[in-house]
Structure formats: C-alpha cells, structure tokens
Amino acid sequence: MDKNLKRMATMQRMQVTGLELFYRKGYYNTSVDDILKELSLSKGAFYYHFESKEDFFTQIIENLLVRRVYSMLIEPIEGHDNALELITNCFENALETAVHNELDFGFVLNNFINEFNGRNENIMKHLNDILKIWEVNLVSAIQKGKFNGHIDRHVDAEGVALYLMSSYIGVRTLMVENSPSARKYRFMAQLKHYFKSIEVKQSAF
Amino acid sequence: MDKNLKRMATMQRMQVTGLELFYRKGYYNTSVDDILKELSLSKGAFYYHFESKEDFFTQIIENLLVRRVYSMLIEPIEGHDNALELITNCFENALETAVHNELDFGFVLNNFINEFNGRNENIMKHLNDILKIWEVNLVSAIQKGKFNGHIDRHVDAEGVALYLMSSYIGVRTLMVENSPSARKYRFMAQLKHYFKSIEVKQSAF
DNA sequence: ACTTAAACCGACTGGCCGGTCGGTAGCGTT
DNA sequence: AACGCTACCGACCGGCCAGTCGGTTTAAGT
Numbered sequence: 001m002d003k004n005l006k007r008m009a010t011m012q013r014m015q016v017t018g019l020e021l022f023y024r025k026g027y028y029n030t031s032v033d034d035i036l037k038e039l040s041l042s043k044g045a046f047y048y049h050f051e052s053k054e055d056f057f058t059q060i061i062e063n064l065l066v067r068r069v070y071s072m073l074i075e076p077i078e079g080h081d082n083a084l085e086l087i088t089n090c091f092e093n094a095l096e097t098a099v100h101n102e103l104d105f106g107f108v109l110n111n112f113i114n115e116f117n118g119r120n121e122n123i124m125k126h127l128n129d130i131l132k133i134w135e136v137n138l139v140s141a142i143q144k145g146k147f148n149g150h151i152d153r154h155v156d157a158e159g160v161a162l163y164l165m166s167s168y169i170g171v172r173t174l175m176v177e178n179s180p181s182a183r184k185y186r187f188m189a190q191l192k193h194y195f196k197s198i199e200v201k202q203s204a205f
Numbered sequence: 206m207d208k209n210l211k212r213m214a215t216m217q218r219m220q221v222t223g224l225e226l227f228y229r230k231g232y233y234n235t236s237v238d239d240i241l242k243e244l245s246l247s248k249g250a251f252y253y254h255f256e257s258k259e260d261f262f263t264q265i266i267e268n269l270l271v272r273r274v275y276s277m278l279i280e281p282i283e284g285h286d287n288a289l290e291l292i293t294n295c296f297e298n299a300l301e302t303a304v305h306n307e308l309d310f311g312f313v314l315n316n317f318i319n320e321f322n323g324r325n326e327n328i329m330k331h332l333n334d335i336l337k338i339w340e341v342n343l344v345s346a347i348q349k350g351k352f353n354g355h356i357d358r359h360v361d362a363e364g365v366a367l368y369l370m371s372s373y374i375g376v377r378t379l380m381v382e383n384s385p386s387a388r389k390y391r392f393m394a395q396l397k398h399y400f401k402s403i404e405v406k407q408s409a410f
Numbered sequence: 411a412c413t414t415a416a417a418c419c420g421a422c423t424g425g426c427c428g429g430t431c432g433g434t435a436g437c438g439t440t
Numbered sequence: 441a442a443c444g445c446t447a448c449c450g451a452c453c454g455g456c457c458a459g460t461c462g463g464t465t466t467a468a469g470t
Contacts, residue, residue: 006446006447007446007447010447010448041448041449042448042449042450043448043449043450043451044447044448044449044450045447045448045449046448048446048447048448049447
C-alpha cells in the first residue's frame with residue numbers, strides 16, 4: 001500500500017500537469033515530453049504508468065475532469081432552494097474563475113470537444129458523457145423548480161437546459177480575448193432577463 | 206490579366222479546399238500535403254503561391270471567412286423590419302445549414318478561436334476582428350429595433366448581442382454529436398422566449 | 411523555331427513526436 | 441550480502457510534416 005501511494009502520487013502529478021498543458025495548448029499540440037519536462041521526469045516513467053498518450057488523457061478525463069465538473073457545475077445546483085437562483089450563483093462563480101484565467105470546465109469541454117470532434121471517437125464519447133451528466137442535472141434542477149413553484153409549469157426543461165449550456169459555453173469563447181470581466185457582467189444581466197421570462201408570473205393581486 | 210486569372214483560380218481552389226479541411230480536422234492536424242493531395246497538386250505549387258502555411262490561412266480568413274460570415278450572419282439582419290424577427294430567421298437558417306453538417310461560420314469561428322488561443326496571436330487578431338464585426342452589426346440591429354419600437358428601450362443592446370452570440374456559438378458545440386435537429390428546434394424555442402422578455406410590452410388595451 | 415517567365419513538380423532536409431527498450435537506482439525481504 | 445521488484449532513466453527508432461530547391465512543363469510573345 002505504501003508503494004501504491006508512491007505510484008499514485010506520480011500518476012496524479014502527471015495528470016494534473018497534463019490537464020493544465022492540454023487545456024492551454026491543446027491535446028495534439030502538447031507533446032508527452034512537454035509534460036515530462038515540466039515535472040523533470042523521463043519518457044520511461046510516463047510509459048511505465050500509462051499505456052499511451054490517449055490512455056493518459058482518458059484517465060485525466062475520468063479522474064480529474066468529471067470530478068471538477070461535478071464540484072463546479074453540478075453540486076452547486078443540487079439544493080432545494082429556488083433553482084433559478086442556484087443556477088445564477090453557480091454560473092456567476094464559474095465565470096468568475098474564468099475571468100482569472102483559471103481552468104474553467106465548461107470551456108475545457110468546449111475546447112476538447114472541438115479538438116476531438118471527428119478525430120477520436122473514443123475520447124469524444126467520454127466528453128459527451130460529461131456534457132450529458134451536466135445536462136441531466138440541469139434538467140432535474142429545472143423540473144424541481146417547476147415543482148416548487150419557482151418556474152412556470154409550461155416551460156420545456158430540456159430546452160432551458162440546452163439554452164443555458166449553450167450560452168455558458170459560448171460566452172466562454174467570447175471571454176478569452178475581450179474584456180472578460182465586463183462580458184461576464186453583461187452576460188449575467190441577460191441571463192437574469194431570460195430567467196424572468198420563464199419564472200412564474202406572480203401578478204400583484 | 207489572363208495569366209492572373211489562372212493564378213487566382215488555383216489559389217482559390219487551394220483556399221476553398223484548405224478551409225474545408227481545416228474546418229473538419231483542425232489547422233494543426235491538417236498538413237499542407239493533405240490539401241495538395243485532394244487537389245492533385247504538389248508542394249511546389251503551394252509554396253509558389255503562398256509564403257507559408259500561416260500566410261495561407263490568413264488569406265483564407267480574409268478571402269473566404271469574412272465574406273461568408275457577412276452573407277450568412279450579417280446581411281440577413283440588415284433590413285428595416287423587426288430586428289428580432291430578422292435575427293430569429295437568420296439564426297434559423299444558419300443552424301439549418303449546421304444540421305446538415307455543412308460549413309457553418311459561427312462554429313468555424315469558435316473552433317479556430319479555441320485552436321489558436323494562446324498559440325498564434327496574429328491569427329487570433331484576425332478571428333477576433335470577425336467576431337467584432339458580427340457583434341457591431343448585432344448591436345446596431347438591436348438599436349434599430351429599439352428605435353423602431355420593436356424592442357424595449359431599457360435593454361442593453363451590447364448585452365443582448367453578447368448573449369445572442371454566446372448562445373449561438375455554444376449551441377453549435379452541443380449540436381455536433383447529439384440529435385442536432387432536435388436541439389436546433391429546442392434552441393429556437395428558447396430564443397423566442399428570451400426575445401419575448403426584451404420586446405416592448407404591448408398591453409392589450 | 412526560339413525565348414522567356416509563370417506555374418508546377420517531387421525528392422529531400424531537419425526537426426519534432428509517440429512509443430520502445432535495455433538498463434539501473436533504491437529499497438524491502440530473506 | 442544477495443535477491444527481486446517497483447520506479448525511473450534516456451538513447452534510439454520510424455513516421456510525419458513544414459519548408460526548400462533544382463528542375464520541367466506550358467503557353468504567350470516575337
């Protein structure tokens with residue numbers, strides 16, 4: 001078990017650095033040696049722990065990406081409060097980390113999906129699974145909102161989820177170069193506008 | 206001039222095929238030879254007409270991308286009719302071509318921006334210019350809509366433009382794998398919802 | 411028929427990158 | 441002290457790719 005710890009620690013270090021570099025420079029434009037140089041490790045170490053570059057990336061998805069998407073985009077919307085408020089705060093926080101140029105997982109997904117689309121079916125399946133998880137959880141949050149009387153009963157939960165995911169993914173691309181902070185602010189304002197159009201109309205009777 | 210025509214024709218063929226392949230496989234994953242093979246041309250022909258792969262791509266942006274973004278995303282919203290209707294129809298058409306897996310230029314921009322972000326500043330500038338043009342035209346269409354009494358005077362035109370671009374770019378990523386046609390339909394329904402929240406409220410008096 | 415230049419050919423180079431493999435350092439076990 | 445195993449080293453291989461260059465084809469001009 002002690003030995004296993006050593007093994008795990010090295011693999012973890014490689015994966016964390018790998019994700020960081022793949023995110024910044026893209027999968028195909030990051031060589032295995034790039035990652036190894038960062039860690040002062042050798043090719044031998046890499047291929048001792050992983051079968052191939054693709055296997056390495058697959059494990060990164062399963063060990064790091066999935067969990068971080070959970071903690072950043074899914075757990076925050078799981079409560080029983082007003083779903084629209086939960087989602088608003090969740091997006092606000094996620095975009096705030098994006099403003100600071102940190103790893104942001106809606107955008108990471110967008111990047112990787114674009115890079116692997118039509119090129120690596122296996123990895124695409126993994127990435128789509130994560131999107132699916134996000135989507136399912138958004139849908140159920142919205143349905144909960146309808147049940148709790150915060151959201152208009154007539155809205156299409158899947159449609160709203162799709163629209164939310166779309167706008168989030170898209171705004172991240174638009175934030176990469178031009179005044180991310182201002183764009184985040186504008187985006188959140190419009191999101192609230194949109195939410196007003198689907199929340200229950202409480203006429204002032 | 207006759208000679209120039211030959212020259213132009215060959216360069217045009219290379220650029221059209223180049224854009225097609227860069228779009229499908231990515232810039233860095235498409236070799237110059239890939240493009241040449243498709244056209245039964247040789248390396249010599251390529252480097253006779255273009256200085257480098259990067260120069261080639263820059264010319265593709267300026268000669269093809271810019272124009273097609275104009276005809277697909279900008280000209281359709283330039284009229285004096287109801288801005289929200291114009292934009293709705295424009296997005297509807299653009300997403301319809303996307304459903305059929307054709308070149309779709311909102312998505313092309315997203316792809317390329319992700320690929321070049323942090324890697325090639327020069328190309329990024331060109332791509333951002335196109336986004337800027339799109340944005341400016343959306344903003345002015347919305348302002349026209351406010352002036353013409355179709356859109357609520359209190360809305361933030363830049364915010365709406367950003368939100369529209371975001372959602373469009375994002376939904377294209379989400380359409381690449383899962384039931385694009387159904388998602389297009391859902392997306393358009395939500396877009397109309399959103400538009401209802403920013404159009405002028407005409408109480409039925 | 412001869413000249414000239416534009417257009418195009420394709421073998422080659424140098425560098426990078428994923429993956430291999432024969433070795434070895436360190437450490438616990440006996 | 442000898443063994444054996446995990447973790448790691450780094451030289452090397454084969455393939456790919458952007459870019460080069462000496463040469464050939466084509467066609468217009470004279």
